[in-house]
Amino acid sequence: ETLDKGLEKSKTTFFTKLNKAVAGKSKVDDDVLDNLEEILVASDVGVNTTLKIIDRIEERVARDKYLGTAELNQILREEIAGLLSEVDSGNATEFTVPKDKKPYVVMVVGVNGVGKTTTIGKLASQFKKQGLSVVLGAADTFRAAAIDQLQIWADRVDVPMVRQEFGSDPASVAFDTLKSGVNQNADVIIIDTAGRLHNKVNLMNELTKIKRVMQKVVHDAPHDVLLVLDGSTGQNAFEQAKQFTNATEVTSLAVTKLDGTAKGGVVIGISDQFKIPVKYIGVGEGIDDLQVFNKFEFVDSFFK
Numbered sequence: 001e002t003l004d005k006g007l008e009k010s011k012t013t014f015f016t017k018l019n020k021a022v023a024g025k026s027k028v029d030d031d032v033l034d035n036l037e038e039i040l041v042a043s044d045v046g047v048n049t050t051l052k053i054i055d056r057i058e059e060r061v062a063r064d065k066y067l068g069t070a071e072l073n074q075i076l077r078e079e080i081a082g083l084l085s086e087v088d089s090g091n092a093t094e095f096t097v098p099k100d101k102k103p104y105v106v107m108v109v110g111v112n113g114v115g116k117t118t119t120i121g122k123l124a125s126q127f128k129k130q131g132l133s134v135v136l137g138a139a140d141t142f143r144a145a146a147i148d149q150l151q152i153w154a155d156r157v158d159v160p161m162v163r164q165e166f167g168s169d170p171a172s173v174a175f176d177t178l179k180s181g182v183n184q185n186a187d188v189i190i191i192d193t194a195g196r197l198h199n200k201v202n203l204m205n206e207l208t209k210i211k212r213v214m215q216k217v218v219h220d221a222p223h224d225v226l227l228v229l230d231g232s233t234g235q236n237a238f239e240q241a242k243q244f245t246n247a248t249e250v251t252s253l254a255v256t257k258l259d260g261t262a263k264g265g266v267v268i269g270i271s272d273q274f275k276i277p278v279k280y281i282g283v284g285e286g287i288d289d290l291q292v293f294n295k296f297e298f299v300d301s302f303f304k
């Protein structure tokens, strides 16, 4: 229900346009395919992924000789779902932390403004609701505001946060946080990192150092490198995904702000192009507005 509400804008745009494109037509022809291509690109699916989808539909038309527009919805659904990868949560509504990872360490990356702090707060709240103990680490030390902002969330969710002063070494904060988490027997540790895309080498060095230092405390940390992307920024989100995947091994994605945008299609393109599973989607500013990504639900919301 919340998902439907959250993705309303994407859904209306995509579905309405699609209906218009096939109005008065009984079969899928070049015209319909041209329109479909335009709609997918306008929905920020990305050119490569759009062409892939169009190719597959063309193949089906060629193979079956005839494709009715009535069937187009279903086929599009299948093709889009096939391109999306999700984290297998085993449960549609919440992510289950692996039992053999304690503490389970999540390193959160992403540029400023994408909703990184908010996502960390929402995550802490979700884990806490599952009965897990959570420790946050404020390793985005380049902005004083980032530390204070995260503190507000830590207080709100009522979880401890490890911090040092503004300007201190992010790797040192990460180290302290893991130490503290291990001492407290914490279940989950979430580390915020700075999202400065100053240059590729620096970003890579910074993230590599944080990881290396964390591994002195928890040898296989981080268990998840979660990249937060703002779904409303379309092609910028693509560009950021490119930069972060070049700098470090990103293991999952959180795509935020899908409530206020007609660009939900960006999830399809990014998931396809970078082969990183989407783990969460943000659908609002509230503490409960973070959902575990479910690809069938997501695709369905486009076509309802």
Ligand code: GDP
Pocket (backbone or CB within 6 Å): 111, 112, 113, 114, 115, 116, 117, 118, 119, 149, 256, 257, 258, 259, 260, 281, 282, 283, 284, 285, 289
């Ligand atoms: P950060 O700089 O990446 O840490 O970004 P913040 O977490 O401070 O978020 C920036 C703004 O985006 C804030 O006003 C948040 O309330 C808002 N925000 C974050 N996630 C979402 C979301 O899923 N939907 C909406 N509508 N706003 C969001």
